[in-house]
Amino acid sequence: MEFGPHLMLASLEGAVISAILVLTAMGLSIVFGVMRVVNVAHGEFFMLGAVLAWYITTLLGGHPALGFGVALIVAPLLVGCLAAFADRVILKRINYDPDRTIVATIGMLYIIQQTTLMTFGPEARPVEAPFNHRLSLPWFEFGENGFAMTWPWGLSTTSYKLFVIGAAVVVLIALWVFLTRTKIGLIMRATQQDSETAQAFGVPVGQVYSWVFGLGAGLAALGAVLVVPIQQAHYLMGHDPLLLAFIVVIIGGLGSLPGTVIAALLIGMSDGIISVFFSPTLAKIIATFLVAMVLVFRPQGLLGKTAP
Amino acid sequence: MTSFNKSNLLHFGVLAGLVILFFILPTYHVGVLSRVMVMAIYAMGFNLLFGYTGLLSLGHAMFFAAGMYGFGLAIKFGGFPVPAAFVVGVLSAALLALVVGLLALRTAGVAFMIVTLMFAQTAYLVVLYFGKYTRGDEGFILQQAERSLFGLDVTTETGRYFTAFTLFAVCFIALAKLVQTPFGKRLVAIRENEERARMLGYDAGRYKLYALVISGAVSGLAGVSYALLFGYVGATFSTVQYSIFPLLWVLLGGAGTTIGPFIGVLFMFYLIDISSGYTNAYMLIAGVVLVLLTVFAPKGIAGTLKARVFPWMP
Amino acid sequence: MDAMNILETKGLTKIYGGLKANTDIDFKLARGKVTALIGPNGAGKSTFVGMVSGRTAATRGRVFFEGEDISHLPAHSRIQLGLAYTFQITSVFRGLSVYENVELAAGRTLADRPSLLKAKVNSVLERVGISDRADQIAGDLSYGHQRILEIAMGLAQDPKLFILDEPTQGLAETEVDEFVALIRSLAGETTILLIEHNMKVVMATADFITVLDHGMVLAEGSPEEIHKNAAVQSAYLGTNVDA
Known part of the structure; x- marks a missing residue:
């Protein structure tokens, strides 16, 4: 394949990665923005979403679209409820003290991961996509015969991958409407601005926190349900999304939602493109190191405001 | 008896107990204790930074690994004698800690945790990337002949136990003394109230850097000791999990106490040892212990004892 | 620089996001005396001592301590030169x-x-x-x-210079009296810069008074002079003397 079509293929893969990443990172960003909590267990909520999707589709059987449709709704809800429960039982008790919260979420990480290992086992579990048509893509170039449309071999995607991209866009719009147009969304944003004042105005900050923690975990789980027909469910799959989501949230500016979206696109696309052309380990080394340096020298994020 | 004498008695009592245990414990437990003492060095290094200075690093595995690889590679590819390789290992860790400190200490709080986590992740990936030398996840073995320390065979149960014991004892006593010096007290002052310490004329940034370098060097020494005594060098020791372990041990034993790290490692080793007999998901225990500790006993075992029973404890 | 003065500031200014908290403050502090810095709430007293002690970075201007320009020294170095600072909000190693x-x-x-x-x-x-x-x-x-x-x-x-930021805030009446006695016993031993709301304390302890208002020096002088000063009276009118 020539460079042009190859790049287009890489960009498509990047867009799929971005779509999943933006949902996962949004969850992390909302939780940090509103609660000032760094949730190290976020990747495990992602993993749990994927594993639940496998469980639900296997349990229901029948046409893959049936199980998948149910999983798309039920898995994020279950994971969200679990997270809200964990917030009540654990994080609230330690008053969201930053150090202790990190340690507690590390503990939650192992509890979720290892419980999954004990109940689902160490195997990777596939989930069948609800639909999966192969779509060949055209390529345009100016050749000797002028403008021509060709169908290079290997330049193709699947209808499911396009669906993932579309679904992520829809969820993002829904989230935006939820946060700006609904009462509970407004309450969340008020709490983010200033939790003490919000409390003084009668906002039940404690309940809002549980909702937010559940929402954040639910978004990660939703991303995972979408990814699981492409990538199999496995009890250790939470590690990479966690790291990538961290990177996105840091680049985008801690807690800034528009920054998170832009950074997710940036990171997802470059991850897709870089890993097609370069050694993935070297790319990861550079990316991880650069992100650490961003945090050291520009803690407000690359896209954050410069004002203190 | 003054508290100073009591704490001396406690420290030497622990060391004497470890000598006696060697002669009464069955071989299996002697082996476990050797490992516990090496990892307790690691935990003590972490404790100086976390327990005494109040800085929570989530990337200490990189210092442990720097010591381990500095030592292992110096022997494998540099042909260094063991004592020289030992120094190379500890210095590698100290140097890494210096560089990490100069960068990471520009941040504080949550950002410091994430930055150290990211640096450690970078270090882990670097180990994998240079798999040609490091042998990546698989790791490499140091042969018995390559590990002779001043003619002493550290591969026998006795040689290993007492080498581990000596290294542990030196670090244990040295760190216990260090935290009693004015330097150590200033670290505690920074942990308690950094702004106040600065407004008493202490250069908090410099003290934190010193603490990080010493902490990194001690962690590196633990890595060197592990490679020396168990003859294995591998990338596993630079994973996130090995950055979390010292936090777990120190929290369990009691942060900011001299004896806490050892108690934490000892408890956790046996807890995992016993539970791994029943399930392969033994890290579940680690998770449950972490959550229970943060919620119910943030001071850990030694910290709780100190607060409730023995206020003189160091 | 006058050898009588242990501390001088020249054109010391702090701007927070466009708002001037302190504007061109030229200030002299007499050695061995108790000087009180007073002014209505929000006059910029804490910002001023923050810049003197190095806790707050000045937007522009210079600080001289014993004739040395210390404008670029970090807080801990200034403390090492002999400047001590007590916090407005109690800050001890709890x-x-x-x-x-x-x-x-x-x-x-x-x-x-x-x-x-x-x-x-x-x-x-x-x-x-x-x-x-x-x-x-x-x-x-x-x-x-x-x-x-x-x-x-x-x-x-x-310390050669002891800066006390609102030391009597939140103290009971008897404790305030003890504090006044303590400050008096220190007079002559060290130089004291006292930020104080309680005019009774100021009148009982200060040799000199500097009044800040809207981030600028409004008046300087002995307690008697300040007491009679019309500008000071009007600055405090409506803001309720806080005494």
């Missing part, structure tokens, strides 16, 4: 004992001479009257005692 708190303060210069250090700590605790509480954990002390500990930590450093 987890450490009273003795350890004072030991840390005195220990910067005396740590390598343990017997001198011990004598110093004990004499300071004696002087402020909390030696019977030496072994208590600072966080367990009453608010008034924490304020006293804060002052003890300042004294333990043997």
